[in-house]
Amino acid sequence: MPVLRQHSPHQHAAHETLTARLRAAGCVFAEDEARLLMDAARTPEDLEAMAGRRVAGLPLEHILGWAEFFGLRIAVAAGVFVPRRRTEFLVRQAAALLDAWRQEAGGARRPAPVVVDLCCGSGAVGAALAVRCGPVELHGADVDPAAVRCARRNIVPLGGAAHEGDLYDPLPPELRGSVRVLAVNAPYVPSAQIGTMPQEARVHEPRACLDGGPDGLDLQRRIAAGAPQWLAPGGHMLIETSRRQAAETAAILRCHGLTARVLRSEKLGATVVAGRLVSPD
Template sequence: MSVSPSLLPLSAIVTRLRGVGCVFAEDEAHLLVTTARTPDELAAMVDRRVAGLPLEHVLGWAEFHGLRIAVDHGVFVPRRRTEFLVDQAVGLARPGAVVVDLCCGSGAVGAALIAALGPVSPVELGPVPPVELYAADIEPAAVRCARRNIPADMGRVYEGDLYEPLPAALRGRVDVLVANAPYVPTDAIRLLPPEARDHEPRVALDGGADGLDVQRRVLAGAAQWLAPDGHLLIETSEGQAPRTAETFARHGLIPRIAGCEELGATVVIGTRPATV
């Protein structure tokens, strides 16, 4: 049953959210109240959240790496742990680097990289060009969302499977290739929280029997697209990272594993050796 707009004090919203198991009910209630433009909209948003929709889908945005990322219904919600992937990429990219974001989803990683690597003009260096960003995803809804988060004058977003939609001219020129490819093993999908299991596209979650199927496909093509000394960064789990790193090595990349205990994040980074 919907809540009447006249019966929506903050305490009532908190009580409803707690009643369905929202751990951070006070924080969620504050976000709903400050995002809703009218009492009727607030009532509808509370109803959707109580019905189990992810908070980010209800709000229409997710906070990620200091940005508000538009997230439409049915689009994968960017996780806070993926901020570590962004930080690792920022540490490897020079100003003006050619960057590709595969499995880009809402475009959160690309948008964060643009914000971190975009134009600056220190007096002592003169103008620094922005990052040259290309992003791709197979999900049409995700691509539409990414094009809202990544302005056309700052990057290009393509619809298609991994490398397939990218301009051929990028082969051998990519300085930093990031991929937050799905890495949940198929049998573990049922163990995910309902917000993910029931409301995010399976293609954004399911990594095959061992969770590494899409990663292997990314790695199979990486060397053709990376520039000499270019880097590939793939988010994965701590338990999967050693096998991911072995696959990096089999495809000619020099791997290392980076982790962040605070965020519960693991990234495998591989470098294409410079041509001798």
């Protein structure tokens, strides 16, 4: 959570009342959420409307219009997937690979590496990589128009571009064979498990950004199949998955000619499979 402003005694009492209301509605971080809502509201009427939407189950980020991710404020809108903190692990792994690639060059100058944020949603992963690892040539792609509009707000100011379409289809064709890092947070929840997800996700986020098909891996198979045509020799594909699915995700990458290793963060509860397109001898 970001640093929050101090409030007057009257505001403190109002904050306690709102905190209790949010906690009764099941908000785990009710105290912090109450402060954020109070800071965002322009009038008491605004605050009441925002609090009512939160109590009704709307994601806090959709109410505020932004989500905190990797220390950044990422613009989000109603109906757009909210970036999860666990996905910061994917960013850190991708950043480490970009750092290593630059170090391999020694003092030699290299062009900005091409980074693609596939199934980009709000563009949070791409934006974080541009800030952490810039300069990069950044492209995001997503099939959902609302997500692409958000992604443009987040990555165009950083020099990136967001494209609307299915997986690789909308990417500029000249990127083929030149992508240094392909960062992917594709849907991986099995269809039958969507109903068990928290209400914030299953009600207020598009099913298409959650549902990975019968075993959760449909999109991963399609993405891995196309990756060798887009990656540069020695380029990496990193894809978020679950601990349970990690071995199968790795097998999918190997099936399409990539090396694969499973990376985990116990602290964030995150699992990423990193694949590499081996450079030809």
